[in-house]
Amino acid sequence: MKKRILWILLDLVFLTVFNTVFFVAGGTDHNLSVWISYGFIHLSYLLLIITPFLIRQSSSAAVFGFSLYSISSAYFMVEFIVGVIFCLINMESYKPALIVQVIIAGFYAIMLLSHMIANENTADSVERHEMELRYVKDCSARILPLVDMISDKKTKKKVETVYDMIHGSPVKSNHSVRQIELDVMDQIDALEAAVNSADNDKIASTCNKITRLADERNRQLKYNN
Structure with missing residues (x-):
């Protein structure tokens, strides 16, 4: 004032x-x-x-x-x-x-x-560019700390693979894959909960879902751009 x-x-x-x-x-x-x-x-x-x-x-x-x-x-x-x-x-x-x-x-x-x-x-x-960056940056930033929280090597490797896939995904996005990106973020919520409860089976199944969604997003971007 x-x-x-x-x-x-x-x-x-x-x-x-x-x-x-x-x-x-x-x-x-x-x-x-x-x-x-x-x-x-x-x-x-x-x-x-x-x-x-x-x-x-x-x-x-x-x-x-x-x-x-x-x-x-x-x-x-x-x-x-x-x-x-x-x-x-x-x-x-x-x-x-x-x-x-x-x-x-x-x-x-x-x-x-x-x-x-x-x-x-x-x-x-x-x-628009900042919004496009948000998917890759925010998702990667949320997944990376989870890796150090997992003691089981096999489970940790699955989470590392998910991180590498998200981190290496195309930054440029469009409205056609926005729902998929939101679904990935929802699954990351589930992954965080599974890691916190040390539920390795749930971690593995959630990683598989995220991988499928992320792969579908990248595939659609490849053909739509």
Whole structure:
């Protein structure tokens, strides 16, 4: 909460300084071109502040945030310079100020939206890849500790074989084998229970089920990809 308040106060520094200088130095009697520039400067700063809310939350959020921040920061700096120039010129006609700053805002919108679309596509690909990794990584990580918990050499060998098969399975997956992967995870639950109860017969039968399921998953992936 304290950190959020500090960020809000930091965001208010520019608004406080800019508005103090604007009204103390120039008063309130301005042409429309000045008020248009005043509004666009505040708009650009507002967009910079809300940029964090436009970032797609994922493991690559830092990368996405950097690109969007760069675009919003560049827009704010350009708009600030252009806006101040129009404020100092104080033109009677509002059209040049409006046209120039609408063009700048439009260019910013194009750049921002195109990067947001690209970030969405990248985030979807990353999430899909992470989900694909989950089957191999999570299943392997659950099976490996079970090997050291088994004293019977023959039974241990069966579990080691299951581990090698899962660990060496293709990472790339698709929706057609998702149910099989879930079935494998269910059988790993059963395998953990069997190991904990030292039921070698149950361990062996569960290993056979996992092997058949994992082999079917890999076979379907081979023909579907």
